[in-house]
Amino acid sequence: MAVNMESSLGPLRLRHPVINASGTFDVLAADRVLAADLFTDFPFAAYVPKTVTLKPREGNPPHRLYETAAGLLNSIGLANKGIEAFIADDLPRLGRLPVPLIASIAAEETNGYGRCAGLLDGRDEVAALELNISCPNVELDGKALGCDPFLTASATAQARAATGKFLIVKLTPNVTDILVLARAAVEAGADCLSVINTVHGMALDPWTLRPALGHVTGGLSGPAIKPVALRAVYLISRELDVPVIGMGGVTSANDVLEFLAAGATAVAVGTACFRDPLLAVSLVQELEHQMELRDIATPGELVGRAH
Amino acid sequence: METVPAQADLYQCPVVESRTVGAYHLIAFVAGEIAAVARPGQFVMIRQSGPALDPLLPRPMGIHAVEADLVKVLVEPVGKGTVVLTDARVGDRYSVLGPLGNGFDLSGEGTAVIVGGGVGMAPLALLAGTLAGRGRDVRCQLGFKTRVQAVAAELFRDVDVDICTEDGTMGRKAMVSELLVECLTDLGPAAAEAELFVCGPGAMMRAAVETAREYGADAQVSVAAHMACGVGACQGCVVRAGGEYRCACNQGPVFRAGELEWR
Numbered sequence: 001m002a003v004n005m006e007s008s009l010g011p012l013r014l015r016h017p018v019i020n021a022s023g024t025f026d027v028l029a030a031d032r033v034l035a036a037d038l039f040t041d042f043p044f045a046a047y048v049p050k051t052v053t054l055k056p057r058e059g060n061p062p063h064r065l066y067e068t069a070a071g072l073l074n075s076i077g078l079a080n081k082g083i084e085a086f087i088a089d090d091l092p093r094l095g096r097l098p099v100p101l102i103a104s105i106a107a108e109e110t111n112g113y114g115r116c117a118g119l120l121d122g123r124d125e126v127a128a129l130e131l132n133i134s135c136p137n138v139e140l141d142g143k144a145l146g147c148d149p150f151l152t153a154s155a156t157a158q159a160r161a162a163t164g165k166f167l168i169v170k171l172t173p174n175v176t177d178i179l180v181l182a183r184a185a186v187e188a189g190a191d192c193l194s195v196i197n198t199v200h201g202m203a204l205d206p207w208t209l210r211p212a213l214g215h216v217t218g219g220l221s222g223p224a225i226k227p228v229a230l231r232a233v234y235l236i237s238r239e240l241d242v243p244v245i246g247m248g249g250v251t252s253a254n255d256v257l258e259f260l261a262a263g264a265t266a267v268a269v270g271t272a273c274f275r276d277p278l279l280a281v282s283l284v285q286e287l288e289h290q291m292e293l294r295d296i297a298t299p300g301e302l303v304g305r306a307h
Numbered sequence: 308m309e310t311v312p313a314q315a316d317l318y319q320c321p322v323v324e325s326r327t328v329g330a331y332h333l334i335a336f337v338a339g340e341i342a343a344v345a346r347p348g349q350f351v352m353i354r355q356s357g358p359a360l361d362p363l364l365p366r367p368m369g370i371h372a373v374e375a376d377l378v379k380v381l382v383e384p385v386g387k388g389t390v391v392l393t394d395a396r397v398g399d400r401y402s403v404l405g406p407l408g409n410g411f412d413l414s415g416e417g418t419a420v421i422v423g424g425g426v427g428m429a430p431l432a433l434l435a436g437t438l439a440g441r442g443r444d445v446r447c448q449l450g451f452k453t454r455v456q457a458v459a460a461e462l463f464r465d466v467d468v469d470i471c472t473e474d475g476t477m478g479r480k481a482m483v484s485e486l487l488v489e490c491l492t493d494l495g496p497a498a499a500e501a502e503l504f505v506c507g508p509g510a511m512m513r514a515a516v517e518t519a520r521e522y523g524a525d526a527q528v529s530v531a532a533h534m535a536c537g538v539g540a541c542q543g544c545v546v547r548a549g550g551e552y553r554c555a556c557n558q559g560p561v562f563r564a565g566e567l568e569w570r
């Protein structure tokens with residue numbers, strides 16, 4: 001049976017359902033190092049660059065990374081050059097990618113989301129915006145505003161007012177009931193939800209028995225969090241009527257099938273890009289093969305099958 | 308930076324040699340594209356191929372030697388990622404991404420004073436051979452805790468090496484910084500034209516850089532950092548240099564001593 005891998009995410013047409021997760025694949029850096037010509041042969045169906053914030057952020061002190069059992073703890077601290085430098089230096093080059101560009105934005109104050117969205121609204125290179133609401137927030141004493149439904153709604157509403165572009169809100173799992181946050185975002189105007197960002201965690205150095213990360217605590221990603229992510233995708237997509245981008249621990253084609261069946265419309269690969277920067281190439285081939293074997297004609301056919 | 312092969316199956320490299328060298332483990336892979344362009348001080352990200360999810364990520368390893376189409380690394384087992392690497396068997400396939408990083412700047416002309424501590428000697432072996440091959444005056448000092456590590460100094464083939472151990476079980480009973488002081492004193496006025504190439508534990512590198520400064524010599528330092536991607540994507544491997552955070556993987560791992568801020 002012929003498989004048609006095309007997917008759509010709101011107005012975005014995707015060659016297949018696999019995209020990258022913000023902060024884990026840097027096409028501009030990879031293009032310098034890898035022999036592959038990523039600007040012609042881009043392995044993902046859309047590109048999400050690292051989150052940029054209204055003001056540049058230096059990030060957290062080292063160590064920023066520590067590997068745990070089938071997982072990775074990070075405390076990068078949203079190090080980035082700021083949205084103005086992103087627009088001036090990166091956007092023109094990213095506009096040459098053969099896939100839709102989903103810009104990820106964050107701010108330390110709620111109203112910064114509206115300003116960031118406004119700065120990108122007029123840019124043709126940008127197909128959609130993703131709000132990363134896990135950024136440390138000044139109104140919440142440095143906690144992520146994504147932990148608070150009112151601030152989540154307020155950041156979403158401000159971005160919504162500033163842009164007509166497809167608006168994705170990326171939820172943090174570090175809350176008591178992620179459905180409350182999902183509803184808050186959708187009611188405030190989100191067109192789509194990305195589920196999930198990293199899970200709070202920490203590790204101790206086995207020799208010194210001191211915190212392994214310079215920032216003490218960090219965010220856990222990779223296969224260790226897949227069950228957490230799958231549950232969140234399942235609960236949210238069953239309840240709400242917006243497309244969900246599922247992510248958290250995807251390393252294989254089978255993982256992609258599971259996220260689709262749990263209710264995701266597209267699936268993002270994050271930490272696994274560090275195992276192999278071109279993993280997506282083989283993963284998408286294997287996905288097509290698996291769909292053929294299982295008589296699945298389109299990714300859309302599978303979405304929500306587990307409900 | 309040089310380009311490397313990037314198709315997923317291209318960097319599935321077969322292991323052709325895997326043996327213990329004292330406390331360390333030497334692994335040789337067939338990796339022609341990497342061997343063809345690797346420069347001293349560059350590194351590779353390596354991981355056993357296959358679906359196993361723990362260890363999850365590749366580990367950075369300095370390029371220790373390059374022979375024809377072979378790339379060799381020298382691994383000190385310190386945790387799960389490196390312990391697994393020491394299980395490598397001939398015929399196993401490893402995912403090897405590289406060469407990565409800037410490597411040492413070889414353009415200087417003064418005496419090259421190579422200072423290594425522990426497994427930090429690994430990338431310095433390729434450096435010493437390359438510099439000696441170019442006719443540069445090379446002095447090598449390597450420091451180890453004890454004999455079982457120091458035996459790896461036999462892997463320095465093209466140059467003479469002064470060895471010391473903290474317990475005197477091999478070579479001199481001294482810290483490598485003491486050998487360095489003697490070497491720079493011995494060079495006399497030429498010491499100010501000398502250039503240090505340093506790789507090892509933080510405290511040792513710091514002492515070496517301090518000594519270099521006293522003698523007016525320049526120093527290049529190869530730093531270690533926890534890495535995930537190795538290519539500048541994750542911002543995880545930063546060190547403090549030039550008043551900002553810089554990624555050890557693509558702005559290093561080699562830095563000028565003057566720009567590094569020690570923690």
Ligand SMILES: Cc1cc2nc3c(=O)[nH]c(=O)nc-3n(C[C@H](O)[C@H](O)[C@H](O)COP(=O)(O)OP(=O)(O)OC[C@H]3O[C@@H](n4cnc5c(N)ncnc54)[C@H](O)[C@@H]3O)c2cc1C
Pocket residue numbers: 067205206207350366367368369370380381382383384385386387388389390426429430530531532533534555560
């Ligand atoms: C550019 C570069 C070149 C390197 N070259 C070599 C080499 O040639 N040979 C070699 O044996 N090692 C080398 N290393 C260090 C090696 O990458 C680490 O020892 C390894 O990643 C540790 O992984 P693990 O899973 O065994 O240890 P973990 O279980 O992750 O950690 C065990 C202990 O090692 C410490 N550690 C972890 N990563 C590092 C690190 N990168 N540097 C120092 N300490 C660390 C941890 O803090 C902990 O105390 C290099 C590192 C870099 C950045």
Ligand SMILES: Cc1cc2nc3c(=O)[nH]c(=O)nc-3n(C[C@H](O)[C@H](O)[C@H](O)COP(=O)(O)O)c2cc1C
Pocket residue numbers: 021022023024050051072074076078104132170196197198220221222223225247248249250268269270271272541543
């Ligand atoms: C090193 C690293 C950096 C990340 N940076 C960002 C970021 O800038 N913005 C963001 O929205 N998510 C960021 N994330 C979260 C990922 O996009 C993703 O949501 C999470 O890692 C779960 O997916 P995974 O298990 O496939 O990695 C980062 C994750 C990692 C590991």
Ligand code: FES
Pocket residue numbers: 533534535536537538539540541542543544545554555556557
């Ligand atoms: S290891 Fe990812 S940026 Fe250096």
